[in-house]
Amino acid sequence: MSTTIILGAWIAVFLTLGIFSYLYKDNPFYKTAEHLFVGISAGYWTSLFFWTQIQPNLFGRLWPSSNYSSDSFWYMIYNGLGFFYSPGFPNGGVDKGHEIHNVVLGVPNVHYLIPFALGIMMLLSLIPKISWFARWGIAYTVGMAAGLRAYGFLNSNVIGQIKGTAASFSDPNLPFWSLTSPSIFNSIVILVGTITGLLYFYFSKEHKGVLGKISKVGIYFLMISFGASFGFAVMGRISLLIGRFVDLIKYSGSEYFNATLWILVAMIIILGYDAFKNRDKILPVSKDVA
Amino acid sequence: MNRLTEFLLKIGKVDRRWIFIVLAVVVFIPIIKPIGMPIRATVTTKVVYDTIENLPPNSNVLVSIEYSPSTKPENHPMAISILRHLFKNDHKVFVTCLWPDGQFMAQDALKQVAEEEYGKIYGEDYVLLGFRPGGEAVIKGIVSNIRKLYTVDVNQTKIDEIPMMEGIYKFSDFAFLFTASAGFPGTVEWVQYASDPTGVPMSSGVTSIQVNEVMPYVQAGQMKGLLAGMPGAAEYEALIGQKGSATSGMDAQSIAHLVIVLFIILGNAAFFIERQRSRKY
Incomplete structure (x- = not known):
């Protein structure tokens, strides 16, 4: 087995046990693992976003190789950028197979300057004096997302759900009782649950009398829903725990030089020594653990 | 007392x-x-299996990978089992990723199933288009014109040079969509922006925590079944007759x-x- 794989296993074990050590209490192993995770994630994502979208889809459209001309002012800017960072701006333009829809003043696909400008505006948030520029980019993103979602939710979550769950009670083929397939009973449960659940969130009238009773039924429906969510959440967390345990067991083998055992023992000794040294300062366990 | x-x-x-x-x-x-407790497929898992089983041979299937190593124990066995089923039935598999880490999860799964187990040829039997940032905007892009969004695949090969991309221009050119999803963007967005507007059938494998959110789409017929967390993955492994990490967990x-x-x-x-x-x- 290569040294890289073995080293990777030791790092994986250290980070996993470092995160788990938080269940005992906050400690430097946990902090190291946490900070590494945040830092590496940010760097990794930035790099991936650049190489999967900005370079091929933005620069590839603004400076396509098919329109390259070393005399053009636009490509002179490109060559200047290439002088500083040639992997992102290779010689002769970016060749990612993009079509040229328009050329205005020597700039191909000129409309792509708008997302380019908005992206730069977002980065300007790093400079306090002109950080307000970032609002333009954020406004565009929020506006676009709101528009897209309004359509998506209306179509699938409102109309689609009503269409899918509405049942004709006069349909002779629809059975009265079935829990696993469409039935009159299921349709009644959905109808009652939806109406009572919605009425629970109706705050324009005090929840007394009939409205109080109906909204109480709504609470029961909500509680059942939250209970199911909690159950699934527990199941998910246990699955992830199983995944980590499987890896820890794998890395405890002799081919990985018993990485799990060594790191576990080292952590227990260090944390135990720390607890012994600071036995007079032991604080009660924080309630937000778990 | x-x-x-x-x-x-x-x-x-x-x-x-x-x-x-x-x-x-x-x-x-x-x-x-291990004790070896029995695993029986639930209705929602069986529907996913039947939907894939009933696809015409050589169908174009889009598989979207939207999870990262953090939910690998739940989602990865699903992706592996679905790929096994698709390749066993000789379908063409196109893989996209809405999550950055999804690209590496997809590479891992394809290497294991397509290359090592089934000896499939890249570009003819399967293609990894890779990750594109943008969430639901990427889905909208795939729905309207996939070639505008993906001009190159994950290896930087031009789409026009990949044989199996011939005739693939938009989402409705696919016969079926399967998403292995761990959150946003994922299954919900695929239902909202791709499957519902176009009518292309879709199924999904989700983490346990998402099941409550996604199940209404299954019950309303907007999705063809669902693999619910690790149990869903284990049930699918039982259905295709190839036990894996989900079964052992x-x-x-x-x-x-x-x-x-x-x-x-x-x-x-x-x-x-x-x-x-x-x-x-």
């Missing part, structure tokens, strides 16, 4: 770190010594659930006893 009450009250006050240790032990032991899962239920009962009993006592005095 008094002894039992005192015991329950003690349990209610136990340091939570003991509970963590007990849980760790009950998860650890079945992994080392199910013993630990079941026993851990029993222990958690026991803790909930004991905790509630202690809570009610304590409340009754405080009312008395």
